[in-house]
Amino acid sequence: MPEIGEDILHQLMVRCTDDLFAPRTAALEAIRRQRRNRLRKRLLGFAGTAAAAGLAAGIAVTSAGTGVGARSSASASGRTGPAVRPVHAQLTAAQRTLLRLSAAAAGTPGQDGKYVILKEYSTSVAGGQRQAGGKTTITDTATGAGVEYQDITVSGAGAATTPTPPSVLRFGADSQSTTAYFSTLPTDPMALRAMFLAQANQEISQAKQALRGLELKGLQVFKKGGEWWIKAPTGAGFNWYRQVPGNIGDAFVTPDDMVFNQAASLLWEPNLSPALRAALYKVLAATPGANVKTGTADSSGRPAVEISWFDPGENEDIQAYEDPATGATLESAWTGTNGLFDEDLYLSVSYASSIPANPYHS
Amino acid sequence: VDKRQERAFEEFIAEYGDGLLRLATLLVSDRGLGEDVYQETLHRLAAKWPRVDNPRAFCRRVMQNVVIDQARLQQRQVPQIRLVAGQDSTDMRTADPAAADSTSAVELREVLLDALRTLTQQQRTIVVLRYFDDRSENQVAELLGISPGTVKSTASRAMAQLREQPGIAGLLTRTSTRKVRYA
Numbered sequence: 001m002p003e004i005g006e007d008i009l010h011q012l013m014v015r016c017t018d019d020l021f022a023p024r025t026a027a028l029e030a031i032r033r034q035r036r037n038r039l040r041k042r043l044l045g046f047a048g049t050a051a052a053a054g055l056a057a058g059i060a061v062t063s064a065g066t067g068v069g070a071r072s073s074a075s076a077s078g079r080t081g082p083a084v085r086p087v088h089a090q091l092t093a094a095q096r097t098l099l100r101l102s103a104a105a106a107g108t109p110g111q112d113g114k115y116v117i118l119k120e121y122s123t124s125v126a127g128g129q130r131q132a133g134g135k136t137t138i139t140d141t142a143t144g145a146g147v148e149y150q151d152i153t154v155s156g157a158g159a160a161t162t163p164t165p166p167s168v169l170r171f172g173a174d175s176q177s178t179t180a181y182f183s184t185l186p187t188d189p190m191a192l193r194a195m196f197l198a199q200a201n202q203e204i205s206q207a208k209q210a211l212r213g214l215e216l217k218g219l220q221v222f223k224k225g226g227e228w229w230i231k232a233p234t235g236a237g238f239n240w241y242r243q244v245p246g247n248i249g250d251a252f253v254t255p256d257d258m259v260f261n262q263a264a265s266l267l268w269e270p271n272l273s274p275a276l277r278a279a280l281y282k283v284l285a286a287t288p289g290a291n292v293k294t295g296t297a298d299s300s301g302r303p304a305v306e307i308s309w310f311d312p313g314e315n316e317d318i319q320a321y322e323d324p325a326t327g328a329t330l331e332s333a334w335t336g337t338n339g340l341f342d343e344d345l346y347l348s349v350s351y352a353s354s355i356p357a358n359p360y361h362s
Numbered sequence: 363v364d365k366r367q368e369r370a371f372e373e374f375i376a377e378y379g380d381g382l383l384r385l386a387t388l389l390v391s392d393r394g395l396g397e398d399v400y401q402e403t404l405h406r407l408a409a410k411w412p413r414v415d416n417p418r419a420f421c422r423r424v425m426q427n428v429v430i431d432q433a434r435l436q437q438r439q440v441p442q443i444r445l446v447a448g449q450d451s452t453d454m455r456t457a458d459p460a461a462a463d464s465t466s467a468v469e470l471r472e473v474l475l476d477a478l479r480t481l482t483q484q485q486r487t488i489v490v491l492r493y494f495d496d497r498s499e500n501q502v503a504e505l506l507g508i509s510p511g512t513v514k515s516t517a518s519r520a521m522a523q524l525r526e527q528p529g530i531a532g533l534l535t536r537t538s539t540r541k542v543r544y545a
Contacts, residue, residue, distance in 0.1 A: 006493050009524065013494040016471040017384035020393075022400060027375035030401075030408040031368050126369070170401050 023167035094292035095285045097305055102281035105327025106274055113351025116141055116271040125341040129156040138355055141271050144174035151360035166360035179271060187275040189282035200258035207250035253312050260289040261311050264320055268329050270349040277327055298331040300345055371411050382421055388490045389429050391478040402428045433483050477527040485520035492517055
């Protein structure tokens with residue numbers, strides 16, 4: 001019998017794996033998941049803590065006169081008064097729409113089950129390539145782990161001539177996508193908003209501190225082409241550029257922008273309780289920054305309320321389409337610089353006790 | 363993660379993704395588990411992306427941690443989400459007629475993964491990093507937090523154990539034939 005040497009083992013290991021190819025959509029999916037989690041992750045360590053409750057006590061917010069519908073510079077912290085002041089006459093049309101969505105969400109019975117199944121039609125445009133197709137995400141509501149079935153077609157510059165086969169992606173446990181986690185978030189809108197606001201203020205002050213640190217080192221931080229840059233001195237002059245690390249862009253974001261973004265993107269979670277979904281709409285109503293349009297439709301023609309806002313940190317325009325009858329999210333879309341576009345059309349949300357078979361394999 | 367960095371991330375995965383998946387598959391000696399480890403590594407890389415200096419080294423380190431986590435999960439028999447048998451992406455890829463001779467790769471893989479599974483996780487990691495990933499003894503030692511001497515002795519014991527695997531001998535002959543054919 002021939003002796004197995006190290007070089008032969010190497011050859012065997014190479015040959016026995018050289019027909020394995022990573023799913024081409026995996027990288028994109030990791031980015032999307034990361035992007036979507038970015039804001040939600042900020043809640044970590046905040047939800048349900050005494051710190052949040054303590055901060056909540058110091059902040060009073062009214063739902064009246066906050067100027068939703070126009071990008072107002074009004075700051076929530078400047079207002080005082082009772083926590084809830086139902087002065088309907090003073091509500092803007094946008095606020096009334098958001099409160100109607102809140103009532104619709106509160107009146108829609110919640111579902112339950114081990115797995116939440118979200119069916120989407122997803123479109124993503126980047127670098128001249130378009131990826132579009134069906135996605136079914138199955139998330140374990142207890143652990144946040146899951147599996148995603150995809151049937152995505154890649155087209156445009158550099159796309160392969162053979163179609164991308166249906167793929168399966170698994171993702172690990174995510175403590176912030178569980179029913180247990182969502183149940184720690186306050187369903188009292190004012191407490192929820194206070195929690196978001198306290199978190200936003202902390203994020204912004206950290207970013208400002210980091211920015212001051214850079215400036216003390218003689219570095220200039222500036223925005224160019226929708227991205228943040230550092231200008232650093234080398235030798236005699238300033239001639240070295242490098243992108244700014246981390247979330248330093250947050251130093252230039254207002255707390256209301258951040259709260260709005262946080263509350264609005266949480267609405268995309270399929271497994272929220274009706275009470276939490278209702279509270280999130282009330283938080284939106286109490287936060288300046290949104291454009292709300294009634295009587296529109298999502299890209300599949302379903303009647304919808306369009307909520308749109310601008311995320312200055314990511315330099316993206318974001319649209320969400322909500323079902324006026326149930327308060328459920330029908331579609332979400334991001335439009336960034338350089339022709340980048342992402343869109344998820346939510347086809348259905350259901351619950352099951354076991355993982356369904358892959359719908360994209362026949 | 364801004365757009366430019368996202369594109370850089372995609373380019374990195376386009377270049378190294380296949381290699382990382384293959385490394386993961388060998389490290390855990392299981393196709394499905396290898397894909398899990400690959401996915402999880404990608405998610406952890408994406409979370410840290412703009413601040414990672416050397417993504418390949420980072421992936422190797424993270425993958426090592428994920429493999430250990432997976433091994434612990436398996437020991438504790440924690441129920442995990444698993445796929446419906448046989449329905450995964452790479453099965454579809456191997457069905458591609460362009461991937462000629464894939465049956466022999468599949469057959470080879472089964473035998474080799476079986477043999478690798480007789481090793482302990484540490485032995486397997488050392489063998490795969492040394493002889494598949496071409497890491498030096500010092501690099502493997504540093505990655506695993508053990509001495510280069512331990513790497514050397516563990517690798518040598520693991521090789522001896524692999525030589526005793528009956529399936530391996532048959533593969534060797536075929537590999538030689540193939541080598542001649544492609545020479």
